[in-house]
Amino acid sequence: MAKIKIEKATVKDIIKLQVIGRKTFQETFSESNSEENMKNYLQEGFASEKLTEELNNPNSEFYFALHEDEVIGYLKINFGASQTELKDSKALEIERIYVTQEYHGKNVGKLLYDKAIQIAQHKNVEYIWLGVWEENPRAISFYKKNGFVEFDKHIFKLGNDEQTDIMMKLKL
Numbered sequence: 001m002a003k004i005k006i007e008k009a010t011v012k013d014i015i016k017l018q019v020i021g022r023k024t025f026q027e028t029f030s031e032s033n034s035e036e037n038m039k040n041y042l043q044e045g046f047a048s049e050k051l052t053e054e055l056n057n058p059n060s061e062f063y064f065a066l067h068e069d070e071v072i073g074y075l076k077i078n079f080g081a082s083q084t085e086l087k088d089s090k091a092l093e094i095e096r097i098y099v100t101q102e103y104h105g106k107n108v109g110k111l112l113y114d115k116a117i118q119i120a121q122h123k124n125v126e127y128i129w130l131g132v133w134e135e136n137p138r139a140i141s142f143y144k145k146n147g148f149v150e151f152d153k154h155i156f157k158l159g160n161d162e163q164t165d166i167m168m169k170l171k172l
Contacts, residue, residue, distance in 0.1 A: 002068050004108060006115050009062035009074070011055045014048060017062060020071045021046045024098035029158070032135065037159025057082055063115050065099065065108045073099035075112040077119060085154060085167075086129060092120040094130040109142065120172060127172055131156065131165035143168050 009017055022042045030038050044050070054060050059082035065073035076096040078084065083093040094116050099108045120128050131154055132139045148168040156165045 004072070004111055005066045006075075006111055007064050007066055009055065009064050011052060013062075013064070014051050014055065016064065016071050017051055017055070017074065018046045018048070020064070020074050020098070020100070021051075024073065024100055027101045028098065028136075029133075033158055033161060037161055040159050060095075061119070063112060065103075065112055067103070067108075072103045073097070073108045073112055075116055077116050079123065079125075084131070090126040091169075092116065092123065092125045092128050094128060113142075113146065117172075125172065127169050129167060129169040131167050134164045134166050140166065140168075143170075146170065 025042060025045070026038065054076075055062060059079045061077050063075040063077075064071045065075075074096065075094070078093040078095050080089050081087050083091065084095060086093070094113075097109055097112045097116075099112070116128065128148075129151075130143070130148070132143060133156070134140075134153075148170045150166050151169050152167040154165050154167055156163045
């Protein structure tokens with residue numbers, strides 16, 4: 001397989017981000033959620049205005065995983081006040097790591113994860129944290145294997161459905 005590249009996304013990449021964001025979210029969660037909740041989330045969560053705002057936010061960064069110039073996954077990280085919770089200046093939040101299904105098990109998630117670690121070290125943060133859906137054992141086991149420990153839970157609302165995310169952190 002050709003080498004996978006990790007590249008920072010900019011506001012010029014909004015369409016690519018919309019496409020990969022909707023595709024991977026759909027693949028990951030459509031079986032476990034109502035069609036209506038999914039449709040609304042995909043529309044609102046990946047709306048051009050929302051993504052433009054996030055891409056222009058100096059405390060949020062997106063990175064694409066590219067295989068032969070095709071976007072096959074992405075990473076979103078947040079610093080400071082842009083974190084979804086905690087908002088600790090000594091922390092970095094991994095808000096999203098998503099990879100298209102056909103690239104699962106091919107180390108793409110690990111490459112995106114490694115990029116987040118590299119940035120965290122460069123920014124001298126003390127720890128990395130994230131929320132992972134309690135019904136996503138694949139992701140939970142990946143993070144545990146990489147040294148993350150559970151420290152709390154929070155609710156993620158998908159439409160009218162409240163879902164529990166396990167909050168995990170890794171001390172650097």
